[in-house]
Amino acid sequence: MKNFKLSRLLIPFSGAITGIAFGWLIASCILPLFTGCATLDPNADPFVVRTEQVQKQADATFDFLLGVDNADRGFWRTNAPAFHNFCEYLRTPIPVSPTHNSPRILAIERNVQDLKVQYKDNRSAGNSNLLYQISSELRLLVLQGNSWSNIVSTPNR
Amino acid sequence: MEAAGLIQIGLQVLPLVTTGVTEFIAWLEALRTNLRQSGEWTAEQDAAFTAALAAKENDPRYQQDTPPA
Numbered sequence: 001m002k003n004f005k006l007s008r009l010l011i012p013f014s015g016a017i018t019g020i021a022f023g024w025l026i027a028s029c030i031l032p033l034f035t036g037c038a039t040l041d042p043n044a045d046p047f048v049v050r051t052e053q054v055q056k057q058a059d060a061t062f063d064f065l066l067g068v069d070n071a072d073r074g075f076w077r078t079n080a081p082a083f084h085n086f087c088e089y090l091r092t093p094i095p096v097s098p099t100h101n102s103p104r105i106l107a108i109e110r111n112v113q114d115l116k117v118q119y120k121d122n123r124s125a126g127n128s129n130l131l132y133q134i135s136s137e138l139r140l141l142v143l144q145g146n147s148w149s150n151i152v153s154t155p156n157r
Numbered sequence: 158m159e160a161a162g163l164i165q166i167g168l169q170v171l172p173l174v175t176t177g178v179t180e181f182i183a184w185l186e187a188l189r190t191n192l193r194q195s196g197e198w199t200a201e202q203d204a205a206f207t208a209a210l211a212a213k214e215n216d217p218r219y220q221q222d223t224p225p226a
Contacts, residue, residue, distance in 0.1 A: 060187030
């Protein structure tokens with residue numbers, strides 16, 4: 001054990017260790033600094049901005065989830081039926097007009113969008129209540145979707 | 158706000174992701190962009206979002222399973 005130095009053992013791995021350490025440093029210390037919330041413009045209505053954030057989050061979340069399920073529906077139907085059923089629930093066509101059906105999640109997103117535009121045109125308490133109700137529904141679905149997104153993207157297949 | 162927490166969880170989960178890596182990163186990126194929103198959408202952005210929703214009606218990802226014949 002004469003002249004033994006731990007650092008000699010680590011030399012072959014030094015590149016990888018440096019890479020991992022650097023990645024960990026970025027992931028845990030630096031990136032969160034760039035992901036903080038932006039300051040709201042003084043003229044912006046916080047309720048509208050919050051609703052738009054939920055809309056955008058819903059858009060990204062459901063594109064991702066339904067894309068993952070669509071990539072191999074047979075696999076998810078067999079191995080994660082709860083997840084596949086959630087996706088099918090989101091896809092179920094519901095009537096949005098007397099002559100037209102739309103996938104449930106798109107109908108809800110469209111409903112939020114229409115009510116938000118209506119609220120922007122007329123910021124009355126009635127419009128605000130309607131928008132709050134439907135955007136809360138969407139937010140709950142997004143929260144459920146976010147839980148699934150972390151679960152289904154890390155299985156050992 | 159839950160989006161900030163989700164990003165941090167997503168970054169920790171990222172090395173373990175085996176399914177839909179590209180989509181997962183796109184999802185994280187969308188959350189990050191979302192947090193940086195500081196004002197209301199313009200009328201053009203509203204119209205673009207509505208059009209994007211309408212375009213998804215025919216997206217295969219949004220179609221139900223075809224019933225067995």
